[in-house]
Amino acid sequence: MTAETGIGARVKRKEDQRFLTGTGRYVDDLPLARATYAYFLRSPHAHAKIKSIDVSAAKAMPGVVDIFTGKDIADAKVGGLICGWVVKDKHGEPHKAPPHPVMALDTVRYVGDTVAMIVANTHDEAKDAAEAIKVDYDVKPANVDLARALDKGAPEVHAAEAPGNLIYDWEIGVKADVDAAFAKAAHVTKIDIVNNRLIPNAMEPRAAAAEYDKGTGNYTLWSTSQNPHVLRLILSAFVLGIPEHKLRVIAPDVGGGFGSKIFCYNEETMVTWAASRVGRPIKWTAERSESFMTDAHGRDHVTHAELALDKDGKFLALKVETIANMGAYLSTFSTAVPTYLYATLLAGQYTTPVIYANVKAALTHTAPVDAYRGAGRPEATFVIESIVSKAAKELKMDTADLRRKNFIPKEAFPYQTPVALQYDSGNYPPIIDEAIKIADYKGFEGRRAEAKSRGKLRGIGFSSYIEACGLAPSQVIGQLGGGVGQWESAQLKFNPTGNVQILTGAHSHGQSHETTFAQLISDKLGVPFENIEVVHGDTATTPFGMGSYGSRSLAVGGSAIMKAADKIIAKGRRIAAHLMEADVADIEFENGTFKVKGTDKNVPLAQAVFAAYVPHNYPLHELEPGMDENAFYDPANFVYPAGTQICEVEIDPDTGVVEVVNHTAVDDFGNIINPMIVEGQVHGGIVQGVGQALLENAVYDKETGQLVSGSYMDYTMPRADDVPSFKLGYKVTPCPHNPLGVKGCGEAGAIAAPAAVMNAVHDALAPLGVTHVPMPATPLSVWQTIQGAQRKAAE
């Protein structure tokens, strides 16, 4: 009955009906009676003292309801925004925690920093009034160059709380062991790389709407959040002091997040706070330029790394030095990204016995930087896979062979890496073999020669990634300084007529939970797919949960759903035993039906549910009525998806244009619930990875600190015609510690792709003597690289 809608089926997405017909309901769609509109006046300077703000003329403008500045916020004792992860530096000291006021008080620290909030009857009136606010700035020198941010004399972002712009100087691994291994190395490969800064660009800009009910004292906040409960917790416990039970956070349909909507931002905080002040609902939706300026950005590392190898190409040790950009304020999970989500992944798929990483987190006069699709793991993969490919070139070894030689063997799992993580499962050689087969690696030199006859430089690049996701075992997170638990919740609420709601603490903003989760229950309980509704995103209706990020929804949230389903089955068996006058021990559950072992007596689940709600013939003396079970699931470990991507590019040496002509990805995501949805996740991830490798770059002007790439005129988003049709494959080693045997698939594409593409670019240009191409490999940068190589060759 449920094979077409169960685990493994390519069920079409339920949610697409409304998304594709324009009937989704997003925060901005919300009709709120008597609504007012907020507009935020933002700093035009990267760094300035606010000498004075005069709002008097603006307050008198038509339609203006109220205007708030940093002083009003400070007077009202609104708390600052928090960083929820305490990273201890190499001396055991907690990271520096400069204040993050929801509105700038006397200093602005990046272009886009919030200076005033105007609330008016219409959006346009709010904007008109913003133009009438007079701010007297004393402009100061800005520090936006990450490589120089920690230098002596660099302008300081928070001089008092974080002298020298240093948030932490953190390390992992034993340096002496690594140094000793390097001393014995036959070969050392070195790289200097920049992991370019990215702007997330979710299709739906951030938005918030809030209402205060004077009668009950309850607040409701509608927000484009990936994790409404976490947002409520932060706002309640740290920022606004509204008790959790008096604040309802609703994240309705949300058009993409990619991490940028995990965090607690000033605008939603201000909108909630001001709703009670003005006594009317307030709505705010970011304009696209505001999204560019103020959404937390991603990546932005400067790294030097060295890999020591023996004479046969065995990796002996890896040494990594990274400066990570935090921006001007510490966003919600910013400190964890370049440490526990980055350096702990530096073993990759390899047996490198000793690894040392030193990460310095630096403040700059730029937008806050935080988790963005992959969060730390793309950066780690880029380091490892770049250096491994470079080592293969230097040693004149086949790039796939060098990887194979160093893969963790299948027998070694569970495998303890030298950088804290213990990989639970995996089998890497069949993955690379499959990728090589799909990509026709053997035929590559022929294709390279053919391309050459057309004047094109063709190259091939590998990226064998591993990532840790399915965030996360709570106690490990706690030991590492994380401020929250990382379990997930589920509630299975049957209705008397037999249909069921799956309430989840996870949140779907593109990931297709409404389909995938329904498949789990259709499969497990035999409920017809159309009788299942997935409910998410509302703190008033769903159990407390941690939301969606870090490819956790299925591995953690799905596991919670399975646990709740087990409870439904357990209860159903007792009801069925009663109805069939049989022993509970003799009741089996199969295809949605309870049966008495060895007989043809049966009770369908729907009948047991009905009996539970209309308990006329029911064991009330020993069983509660109702069919409504919840479960919380805390994972035993991270999950460890792994895979190999192979990219082939062609470069036009006359223009520097790089074309991705082939791209193969073979992944181990454990068991797969809906292959079509997984393919969609991988496709999207690869496109974002290609975007990082070839197109996207957040650029601040080094002198003025202005965001140069502040619109689509200058920020290059990947488009459909920038990528070929992808070739995908799977290998499955089920996750041994969650009930579904699943690993995450949401970030893998974006994690692996940048290195695959950049390695292909390097391979294509290697015949010209090129050893380094900066990322992104834009036409300009490739052309300049070729020019440089030709000049060098001519010398």
Place this chain on the structure above:
Amino acid sequence: MYDFAYHRPKSLSEAVGLLKGKDEARPMSGGMTLIPTLKQRLARPSDVVDLGGVKELAGIKVEGNNVVIGGMTRHAEVATSADVKNAIPALAYLAGHIGDPQVRNRGTMGGSVANNDPAADYPAAVVALNATVTTNTGKHAADSFFKGLFETALGEGELITSISFPKAEKAAYIKFPNPASRYAMVGVFVAKTASGVRVAVTGAGPCVFRVKAMEDALSKNFSSAAIKDIKIPADGLNSDIHGSAEYRAHLVGVMARRAVDAANK
């Protein structure tokens, strides 16, 4: 956007009348440039005169040796017009590579040429084909129409009514799109018409310009080999995060050679 009065005249004379005597009246054709400017509050016109209903401005005609394209003609119409494809396929190709389908279905030739964005495609065609820009008050030769960055010979209240393009014996346009905006980072239109060979470059400088050295070489020998050693000076060319002046100068050479090859096909 700021408030303004909106008008939708039915005739050219009505439109011209509406533009007169206002604080700051702006004509609007496709609105693809004007509306974003208004939304970003970068302009504050008192009146917007929508030319969409003005019949005299629409349509494509062949008049003798010329293709005459009305100011309100959308890019998509130029791209798909049998007359344009027949007479000057390079012009149809150019129009088909402006922006995206939405932009091509709204944006117009008059609006684009009047706006004279340094990265717009049409100016290269107008100059290379030695077209004539007709307005409600007179005619402008291509060479004297484009004056500089967003600057044209159009006077106060003067409207482009049509542009007349002479048929070309050979012509091609090759564009190197800006990776982000996909406007022309460098676009080269090469044409051989009754008035000789012309090479017009858009995107590279503050305003469309001709490359005399290439025109001379191609007049003698219309082949890409004839211009392969001609270097374009980088001085005065645009420079931004997508392309340095040197890179743009280099691309002018590459695009010009490819355009000549395409024109010879």
